[in-house]
Amino acid sequence: MxxxxxxxxxxxxxxxxxxxxxxxxxxxxxxxxxxxxxxxxxxxxxxxxxxxxxxxxxxxxxxxxxxxxxxxxxxxxxxxxxxxxxxxxxxxxxxxxxxxxxxxxxxxxxxxxxxxxxxxxxxxxxxxxxxxxxxxxxxxxxxxxxxxxxxxxxxxxxxxxxxxxxxxxxLDADIHHPAPTEEKFFSDLSFLANRLPDREARVAEFFLRPAALRPQARFLLGGSGWDQGALPDNVTALGHVGTRDHNAFNCSPRMVLNVARDSMAETGFSPATRVFEAAGAGACLVTDAWEGVETFLTPGREVLVARDGQDVADLISDPTVDAASIGAAALARVRAEHLxxxxxxxxxxxxxxxxxxxxx
Known part of the structure; x- marks a missing residue:
């Protein structure tokens, strides 16, 4: 061997x-x-x-x-x-x-x-x-x-x-896949990432700004290092979310956000693990724009791409967005090409x- x-x-x-x-x-x-x-x-x-x-x-x-x-x-x-x-x-x-x-x-x-x-x-x-x-x-x-x-x-x-x-x-389809929803993970938009210095500014723009623009919407923030006291009232910080909960975390909200770190966004062609985990769970994924996203998922059909926080806020409140269909298309694509x-x-x-x- x-x-x-x-x-x-x-x-x-x-x-x-x-x-x-x-x-x-x-x-x-x-x-x-x-x-x-x-x-x-x-x-x-x-x-x-x-x-x-x-x-x-x-x-x-x-x-x-x-x-x-x-x-x-x-x-x-x-x-x-x-x-x-x-x-x-x-x-x-x-x-x-x-x-x-x-x-x-x-x-x-x-x-x-x-x-x-x-x-x-x-x-x-x-x-x-x-x-x-x-x-x-x-x-x-x-x-x-x-x-x-x-x-x-x-x-x-x-x-x-x-x-x-x-x-x-x-995607490891045996590990990350559609799962029953859990009430504790219900939200309009969820985001999972540890707090890192070169992620702060983009999280502020793509996650915290939409939360401020849509005060009636519910936002969930998972990952280590986030201070609940510094967040808008409609954002709940969950702390570390173990991998056993990732499927429910991705399946329960209406949309799941991906935010690239500064260095990754500048380099391009570096989709985070979370992109495939969310798509593998059939989530409607919203990602900040980065070079090469279309190599992995088709914008508008398999993933939603936002240029800034205003775009994210608009997507959350757009009743024409069929989140379930986008999530299903993403799931089919990653299982076919990105295992x-x-x-x-x-x-x-x-x-x-x-x-x-x-x-x-």
Missing amino acids: KRIAFYGSSLLSSYWNGAATYYRGIVRALDALGWDVTFHEPDVWDRAAHRDIDPPDWARVRVWEGSLEGLAAEVTRAADADVVIVASGIGYEDERVIDGAFSAARPDAVRVFWDVDAPATLAMLRTDADHPLHRWLERIDMVLTYGGGDAVVRAYRTLGARECVPIYNA YTHRAREVDALFARAAAETAA
Whole structure:
């Protein structure tokens, strides 16, 4: 069996870890293709206390102590794998994990840097000439990214990467699907995202401004870090919403909002995990405008696109919007074209080609 050592933030917890469902979808689909995946995650940021899932049967999970000693011991396990993946945003001494895992990998192993926040990583690399990734880009086999399109590919190639391929978010239809509605999630518009500095301004425009413009409408805000006291009276902050509740959260409101972070919106071609999770639940999705949205969903038929907060407010109050039909069309589209099985086949082919080139 083909073995992967995958070093990332967390497979078991989505707490302050937006990449969790992305990792789960990719790893589960790779397992179905015959890969034996061991996911190595540090015990940091209180994630272990907020697990969403138990260790699954489609991956081995090793939770290592968040210390230099724990890190040093864990990276040596990369030597057992045919493919060694180090993701960005691990959350503990990322630079040491990059150096340690890639150094421990066998000479014939495929080495991959998987960037789940390419705009942030690229910005860091431009300002930090001593970052170890500079030394590794020309030596490892490829960079895979959470998204970013041609702009990110060009940037990584300019920095020396042999190959850079975006592997976009997708849907795991066994996990995210239509579900019964729940009264606690009823609203006119719901939004789920942790509070982050480069998301603040766009959330204010696309979520809080519509709430102020439509005081009679009900708005729900899920995610960590939001202060109820600073929100309009018609906005309810739910706090962290575990993945077990995501389907009901997406199915219960009339519309579900997606707001890209500043860096993602500027780069384009980086649909968030939430886009596919909401569409996979049959939700009527409203998204802020970003380059490439039509690559994944057809505006006006499978998704509603808003240029600003006024557009969002107008959509909420427009009686001609058939939210159920838009949600059904989005569900059909993502199940046909944007499943994690589609993404995993692409990854599998990339690994096979890289292994053949190494052997040659």
